[in-house]
Amino acid sequence: MSVNISGTWDMVINVNFDAYMVSLGIDFATRKVAGLLKTQKVIEQDGQFFTMTTVSALRNYKSSFKIGEEFEEVTKGLDNRKCQSQVNWIGDKLVCVQKGEKRDRGWTHWLEGDELYLVLRGGGDRGRWGGAHQLCIIYA
Template structure:
C-alpha cells in the first residue's frame, strides 16, 4: 500500500525557488513577491486519487489527478502554461512529469515522518522545498 499523504503541511524551507521561477518564466515582480510566501499544502487522498491544494496570501492553486492517468493541466496562478501531466508512484514517492513548452518539467513529493519534501524541476533548475505536518 503506497504512502498516505492526506493532511495539512506548512513550508519551512525553500531552496533555489528563484532559479526555478526564472526557468519557468515567471516575471520579476511576481518572483519578488513569491519569494516571501510561505505556502500551505493540503493533500486529500483517496487511494490513487489526489487533490493537492496550495494556499498562499498571493494565489491559491488546486490540482486533482489519479495515479497513472495523463491529464491536461493549466498552471493557472503559476505560469499559466498548458501541459500534459502524469503522476505515478515510485515506491512511496509521487513523481510528476509535465510535457509542454518547458523541458524537464515536473515535481516529486515524498515523506519522512512528519516532514514532506517537494522537488520542483524545470529545464536545468531544481527547487527543494520542505514542509512540516500541521494537521
C-alpha cells in the same frame, strides 16, 4: 508502493526559489512577491485519487488527478502554461511528469520523518535538487 501523504502541511523552507522561477521565465516583480509567501499544502488522498491544494496569501492552486492517468493541467499561479501531466508512484515517491513547452518538467513528493518534501523541476537539470532548474520546498 502507495504511501499516505494526506494532511495539511505548512512550508518550513524553500531552496533555490529565485533561480527556479527565472528558469520558468517569471518576471522580477512576481518572483520577489512570490518569494515572500509561505505556502500551505493540503493533500487529500482517497486510494488512487488525489486532490492537492496549494494555499497562499496571493493565490491558491488546486489539482485533482488519478494515479497513472494523464490529465491536462494549467500551471495557474506559476507560469500559466498548459501541459499534459501524469502522476505515478515510484517506490515511496509520488512523481509527476509534465509534457509541454518545458522539457523535463514536473515534481516529486515524498515523506522523510514528519516532513513532506516537494522538488519542482523546471527543465534541463536532472540532479537530486538544488540545480538551477529545481526548487525544493519542505513542509511540516
